[in-house]
Amino acid sequence: MLSNIQILPEVASTMAGKVDALYFFITAVSVFFFLLVMLLVTFFAIKFRRRSKDERPEPIHGSLKLELLWTVIPFILGMAMFGWGAVLYFDMFTPPVEGMNIYVVGKQWMWKIQHPEGNREINELHVPVGTPVKLIMTSEDVIHSFFVPAFRMKMDVLPGRYTTAWFEATKPGKYHLFCAEYCGTKHSQMTGSVYAMEPVDYQDWLERESVATLSMAQAGEQLYNQLGCGTCHAQEAEPRGPSLYGLHGRAVELLTGNAITADDSYIRESILLPAAKLVAGYGPLMPTYKGQVNEEELLRLVAYIKSLNLDTEDSTSESRGGKELKEHRNE
Amino acid sequence: MSNTVAVASHPEPDNNYWTAGYGLKSWLLTTDHKRIAILYLIMISVFFVIGGLFAVLIRLELLTPAGDLVSSDTYNKLFTLHGLVMIFFFLIPSIPAVMGNFLIPIMIGARDLAFPRINLLSWYVFAIGGMTTFAVVLFGGVDTGWTFYTPYSSTYSKTAVGLTAIGVFITGFSSILTGLNFVVTIHKMRAPGLTWFRLPLFVWAHYATSLIMLIGTPVVAITILLVFLERVFGVGIFDPALGGDPVLFQHLFWFYSHPAVYIMILPSMGVISEVVACFSRKRIFGYGFVAFSSLAIAVLGFLIWGHHMFTSGQSILAGMVFSILTMLVAIPSAVKVFNWTATMYKGSISFETPMIYVFGFLGLFTVGGLTGLFLGALGLDVHVHDTYFVVAHFHYIMVGGAIMGYLAALHFWWPKITGKLYSEAWAKLSAIIIFIGFNLTFFPQFLVGYLGMPRRYHVYPDEFQIFHILSTAGASILAIGYAFPAFYLIWSLFRGEAAPANPWNAKGLEWTVPSPPPKHNFDTIPVVKEEAYDYSRLEEEVV
Ligand code: HEM
Ligand SMILES: [Cu+2]
Ligand SMILES: [Cu+2]
Numbered sequence: 115m116l117s118n119i120q121i122l123p124e125v126a127s128t129m130a131g132k133v134d135a136l137y138f139f140i141t142a143v144s145v146f147f148f149l150l151v152m153l154l155v156t157f158f159a160i161k162f163r164r165r166s167k168d169e170r171p172e173p174i175h176g177s178l179k180l181e182l183l184w185t186v187i188p189f190i191l192g193m194a195m196f197g198w199g200a201v202l203y204f205d206m207f208t209p210p211v212e213g214m215n216i217y218v219v220g221k222q223w224m225w226k227i228q229h230p231e232g233n234r235e236i237n238e239l240h241v242p243v244g245t246p247v248k249l250i251m252t253s254e255d256v257i258h259s260f261f262v263p264a265f266r267m268k269m270d271v272l273p274g275r276y277t278t279a280w281f282e283a284t285k286p287g288k289y290h291l292f293c294a295e296y297c298g299t300k301h302s303q304m305t306g307s308v309y310a311m312e313p314v315d316y317q318d319w320l321e322r323e324s325v326a327t328l329s330m331a332q333a334g335e336q337l338y339n340q341l342g343c344g345t346c347h348a349q350e351a352e353p354r355g356p357s358l359y360g361l362h363g364r365a366v367e368l369l370t371g372n373a374i375t376a377d378d379s380y381i382r383e384s385i386l387l388p389a390a391k392l393v394a395g396y397g398p399l400m401p402t403y404k405g406q407v408n409e410e411e412l413l414r415l416v417a418y419i420k421s422l423n424l425d426t427e428d429s430t431s432e433s434r435g436g437k438e439l440k441e442h443r444n445e
Numbered sequence: 446m447s448n449t450v451a452v453a454s455h456p457e458p459d460n461n462y463w464t465a466g467y468g469l470k471s472w473l474l475t476t477d478h479k480r481i482a483i484l485y486l487i488m489i490s491v492f493f494v495i496g497g498l499f500a501v502l503i504r505l506e507l508l509t510p511a512g513d514l515v516s517s518d519t520y521n522k523l524f525t526l527h528g529l530v531m532i533f534f535f536l537i538p539s540i541p542a543v544m545g546n547f548l549i550p551i552m553i554g555a556r557d558l559a560f561p562r563i564n565l566l567s568w569y570v571f572a573i574g575g576m577t578t579f580a581v582v583l584f585g586g587v588d589t590g591w592t593f594y595t596p597y598s599s600t601y602s603k604t605a606v607g608l609t610a611i612g613v614f615i616t617g618f619s620s621i622l623t624g625l626n627f628v629v630t631i632h633k634m635r636a637p638g639l640t641w642f643r644l645p646l647f648v649w650a651h652y653a654t655s656l657i658m659l660i661g662t663p664v665v666a667i668t669i670l671l672v673f674l675e676r677v678f679g680v681g682i683f684d685p686a687l688g689g690d691p692v693l694f695q696h697l698f699w700f701y702s703h704p705a706v707y708i709m710i711l712p713s714m715g716v717i718s719e720v721v722a723c724f725s726r727k728r729i730f731g732y733g734f735v736a737f738s739s740l741a742i743a744v745l746g747f748l749i750w751g752h753h754m755f756t757s758g759q760s761i762l763a764g765m766v767f768s769i770l771t772m773l774v775a776i777p778s779a780v781k782v783f784n785w786t787a788t789m790y791k792g793s794i795s796f797e798t799p800m801i802y803v804f805g806f807l808g809l810f811t812v813g814g815l816t817g818l819f820l821g822a823l824g825l826d827v828h829v830h831d832t833y834f835v836v837a838h839f840h841y842i843m844v845g846g847a848i849m850g851y852l853a854a855l856h857f858w859w860p861k862i863t864g865k866l867y868s869e870a871w872a873k874l875s876a877i878i879i880f881i882g883f884n885l886t887f888f889p890q891f892l893v894g895y896l897g898m899p900r901r902y903h904v905y906p907d908e909f910q911i912f913h914i915l916s917t918a919g920a921s922i923l924a925i926g927y928a929f930p931a932f933y934l935i936w937s938l939f940r941g942e943a944a945p946a947n948p949w950n951a952k953g954l955e956w957t958v959p960s961p962p963p964k965h966n967f968d969t970i971p972v973v974k975e976e977a978y979d980y981s982r983l984e985e986e987v988v
């Protein structure tokens with residue numbers, strides 16, 4: 115039994131090995147200093163043990179040289195750890211442009227996941243290996259945290275805003291998915307599995323499991339029409355609201371004079387709290403949709419608005435997923 | 446004694462602070478800092494036992510992967526109450542309110558703290574806060590974790606969060622009052638000749654601690670009040686559904702609670718300096734560096750709260766600033782460890798119980814501090830944040846470091862406080878049991894944490910079980926180790942040999958007064974003519 119105790123989690127993403135390398139480095143430094151202190155303490159304790167009650171050792175006041183030495187060396191090592199850690203951190207939270215998006219909604223106590231193609235799953239996440247996967251996450255209630263130890267990846271999932279993280283799986287397999295931020299009664303049961311699959315298997319899975327007939331963007335379009343967004347945001351000569359084509363990623367000029375880049379969170383906020391950031395040239399006409407759409411639906415609306423960029427440029431995964439599925443259905 | 450003029454006229458040995466008055470009232474209305482220290486000692490000991498019982502239940506539950514002993518809700522309440530009680534009602538007051546209260550006036554040659562009545566008040570405030578927390582248990586407990594993260598605490602939890610908030614809020618004032626008292630006392634009441642750089646490092650450490658208490662505690666008090674307002678009156682501060690920001694809470698909370706971890710460890714560091722000097726018969730190596738490192742820790746401690754939030758969506762730049770400052774704060778801690786080690790060089794080292802605890806402290810605190818580096822390194826923290834790795838880290842520091850220091854203090858000054866000697870053999874045995882039990886409990890948690898076991902989990906995957914079995918086994922040993930002192934120390938009160946004024950042949954004004962000290966500490970205020978820890982001038986053994 116003892117022989118198969120693991121002390122390292124599986125290495126299954128591009129980051130995992132890099133994080134482990136830093137772990138080994140800091141472990142090595144720590145073991146060195148720990149042994150140094152322990153050996154010195156033991157050595158002094160034995161060598162200078164009290165042999166007679168009358169011993170009055172000479173006082174030593176200190177040594178500036180030594181103080182400098184044991185300030186500067188830890189400082190250098192500390193800065194090395196900082197630098198190394200910062201580089202990893204930067205990589206972890208700067209997703210590559212290519213790759214696919216997955217939308218995650220956490221709620222007490224489950225993970226709801228949507229693929230751009232329209233597939234939905236609960237407490238399971240299927241991904242292909244070899245493709246960067248960007249997670250766009252939000253919570254319906256309290257704070258959760260999306261944690262996959264085998265990928266050395268963790269990110270808090272907050273209510274009221276989107277957080278993102280990414281990973282690229284390297285090894286097919288089934289891995290733990292944990293909620294790492296305490297969230298109430300069944301926090302420890304807010305767990306699931308990540309299935310990393312060969313790309314062909316993943317395509318198979320998408321098709322096999324595809325109960326949804328619509329991609330996320332298409333479902334978003336449906337909602338868009340149901341909610342009557344088009345009455346104001348239509349492509350017409352004098353629309354009541356600004357055009358949403360090409361909005362995602364563009365700099366929007368606000369009434370206040372500031373500019374802001376329209377990212378997922380901005381679009382979400384525009385739908386829930388339209389008055390919070392008014393676009394220059396428009397009045398506070400748009401009603402709030404708070405309470406009418408839930409977080410999953412919001413993500414679909416966002417996916418739809420993002421897909422409106424595609425008519426001009428054809429690059430993100432939304433399109434690929436959506437179109438592939440369309441073609442697939444047309445067959 | 447050569448250095449002071451106080452010692453010549455000892456009061457009658459039985460005219461001490463224990464015998465200065467009898468009856469409950471003489472205790473509950475006392476303004477004597479020594480009696481207040483005893484009141485604190487009794488109260489925090491009760492809290493330690495309660496917090497320990499919660500821990501026992503937690504460890505038993507975790508023996509198996511399934512949640513079979515208690516329900517999830519109960520489990521969540523157990524770890525919340527364990528953390529709350531241990532941090533706010535045991536560790537934060539432990540050394541300052543008991544040892545600091547008792548010793549600071551005597552160490553600086555004063556007859557009491559600057560504000561004796563405020564000192565008594567702070568104990569009552571603490572007691573009321575404590576009772577409120579008992580009431581929380583009666584009202585069904587609380588399940589937010591000691592960190593109270595919003596919006597869970599402010600909106601979603603169905604437990605007695607409001608009452609708990611009131612309890613912690615009240616208790617905070619007791620810290621503030623104690624801190625205030627210490628700062629003023631240390632500034633104003635030092636005996637003639639006792640310059641800042643002649644102060645024992647124990648006093649320096651408490652000075653730094655008091656500054657943190659004064660500056661930090663109001664922030665957490667306000668934060669908790671805000672949670673209370675949101676929860677009870679629906680004022681939108683933290684819950685996005687009410688237009689608030691949940692991460693704001695984390696900033697405010699850690700602005701206090703990171704420095705609060707130093708409230709817990711700095712006093713312990715002060716103890717280690719005293720004990721290591723005494724049992725090495727040496728001046729502390731690099732006295733000035735050890736003193737200033739306490740202040741450096743207190744100051745830097747206020748700038749690194751964000752290292753608890755590397756995965757909460759703060760910007761990469763903010764993460765980098767907090768990470769670099771975190772690495773810096775590790776340096777003064779390292780400097781202290783090196784100086785203590787160097788103090789032993791060419792010393793005359795003996796191995797009485799307090800020194801055994803110092804050895805324990807050095808080993809465990811070093812592990813705790815070094816693992817802080819793992820957590821401060823951004824990319825690595827992302828993986829281990831909120832796992833058992835963090836649990837192991839802070840237990841190595843708070844239990845391995847701070848409680849070892851507390852036990853060292855208790856054993857070092859017990860003869861002074863009570864006038865009785867305890868059994869060295871039992872005391873050493875229990876120190877060793879505690880050391881072994883501690884490591885067996887918490888070392889496996891580093892491993893299982895790196896494997897990915899999240900903290901605050903009631904049920905967990907099977908492959909982690911072996912680590913939890915080791916940990917629970919260790920906790921059983923640890924519990925036995927902690928039970929021992931309760932017996933032999935209490936035994937010593939009744940059957941122990943009378944302690945001489947200076948049983949360890951130690952330096953410092955507290956050893957110049959009889960054990961236990963007289964009601965007003967000194968008949969004549971001593972005049973200090975030498976530096977701290979001047980062991981080369983130690984007169985002949987008295988025994
Ligand atoms: C010596 C330098 C130290 C460094 C570099 C350090 C670093 C850290 C870091 C980065 C974290 C956050 C980990 C995470 O949540 O992911 C942390 C957590 C913690 N540390 Fe330290 N630490 C140090 C010393 C201490 C000391 C002296 C104490 C207490 C006496 C302490 C108590 C704690 C506690 C209680 C937590 C966890 C709080 C919670 O989430 O409940 N640490 N430490
Ligand atoms: Cu959770
Ligand atoms: Cu901290």
